Amino acid sequence: MSGIGLPSDRSGPVRSGSVQLPTFLRSGALRKLLRDPVATLGLAIVMFALIVAVFAPWLAPHPEDAYESHLLQRLQAPSAEFPFGTDNLGRDILSRVILGTRSALVVAVSVVGAAMLIGVPMGLVAGWKDSWLSELLMRVTDVFLAVPQLILALALGQLMAPGLTTAMVALALTYWPFFARTVFAETRRLRTSLFVDALASIGASPARILLLHVLPNAAPAILVRATIGMGFTILTAATLGFLGVGAAPPSPDWGLAISEARQHLPEAWWFPTFPGLAILLLVLGFNLLGDGLRDAADPRLRRSRR
């Protein structure tokens, strides 16, 4: 365990420095991750989705189907020309699933990134000293955690003008408490460690200790939380799209496609099936990867998955 250079052992935290995340990846955690077949599968799925997302317009057989409709070929069953069939406007579902990968990942990365930007500083500040400020921050976190995310996101999404941007803001506003809580716990754990005392005694400022020393040591936990958050966000964003408070037509959103498909059942079974399988595969990839990262980072971290 001591060889992987992670804060798995309280007495031996990562040495201070400014290049911590690469160290974490170089230090054998990655090798350990790749030795776990399930985590490797997760990584492969995520990499595959990233490639599909980046090259979506070139990979999709009919990239113009993001906006164009061809009513003459509507609701065709899967065939050689349209492997996933066509939808109610005659658009190639395979192309729209491929194009949807990009929007799903863009939404998830933005939401998780924004949630991190809010939650991580709050967790650092709240975990550092027991003051009225930290008490207040954590109570605010509790309030946000007291309502199931989807409900809160629905309320927020409705009160601002419904749309994809609103849905993203709402999702970020409901996911940051998870980062705040993760970082809060890590900061509290680390602030009593010997190396923090040593840094304080040689006159390092709290900001320096938190940003250059505590934050890098909390990075594995943040990374695990972010990976699981990606899967969770993709699911919730799809649900919002399905309920009509997310992406708007004609964007090639998976949740939206499933909602449009409902009126064409049971004839067009392929219409909801393939977008749903895409959600399943991508979320599965992030969840498997998150599990693997958690095991690689610290086998004792057994937290619930949200």
Place this chain on the structure above:
Amino acid sequence: MARYVLRRVLLTLPALFGLILLSFVLTRVVPADPAATLAGDAATPAQLAEIRARYGLDRPLWEQAVVHVGQVLTGNLGSSIFSGRPVVEEIALRLPATLELTFAALFLSAVLGISLGLVAALNHNGPLDHLVRLLSVGGLAIASFWLAIMLQLVFSMDLDVLPLRGRIDVALGPPPHVTGLFLLDSLIAGRLDLFVDSARHLVLPAVTLCLPGLATIARFTRSGVLEALQKDFVLYARAAGYSPFRLATVYVLRNAVTVTVTQIGLLFGALISGAVAVEAIFDWPGLGTYAVQAILSADYKALLAVTLVVGVVYAVVNVVVDVVQALIDPRVAEQAL
């Protein structure tokens, strides 16, 4: 124990109070002009001013906040903009349907999840174990609204063995109202036909809704049992020659299940969230359908009331879960004090 319960209840109060404040911020601060939202696009300035005066929107913000908190505490959540009826009444009408669905799902996920987790751990690294592990990761990756539609497609449309939507056959009508839970009410009325029919309607929504919970519970039970199997008292019981069944149920499971109970509390939030989409798909006349209708008709009063009610129910469930956990494992209460 009593001290623990009291402490746990008191700890919940600040979060609930914050929730009421949050609901105020959501209604009064987030929309640019609530009066305009209420009045609609065609309102004249005079009408706007009148609405502001009637709803107290012309008073200072802090005063409005105090009034809002007072109203919520006295159970006055306002009237639905859409139907004009008090939202509390409308929610009370729909809550039993949601509770019946979520409890059925919770029951399924607990029973199936604990059994699967136990079976997996007892076959550690065997084929059954891998199957359960796959299920416990896959179950959390499935979008419940999609699963619901797929189940409808297969079991209601293709095979035609289960009803497509609703809580009960319209021709039969609901059982006489006692609890609002159709399964219970039809038994109270002694109507077996109604019981069977409402149970048949419950199958698909409950199965859809139980999957994420089942996955989580199976996962935690599995790791809990694996951990308990390593303990000395299990080794002793095994040496003393107890049957594997008795060993698993009496010695291992009771020690493994405390973690699972906490998960059930956390799951409740996921269940309520899942219920929104699942109810909308199965036309289940509960809170979820109500919330979706509120979204479609821009009824922010109704939506906020749902948020508050769900928040309160969620908090209560988590207190109950903590207490149950302390009853199973008294060490939990001692550590917290």
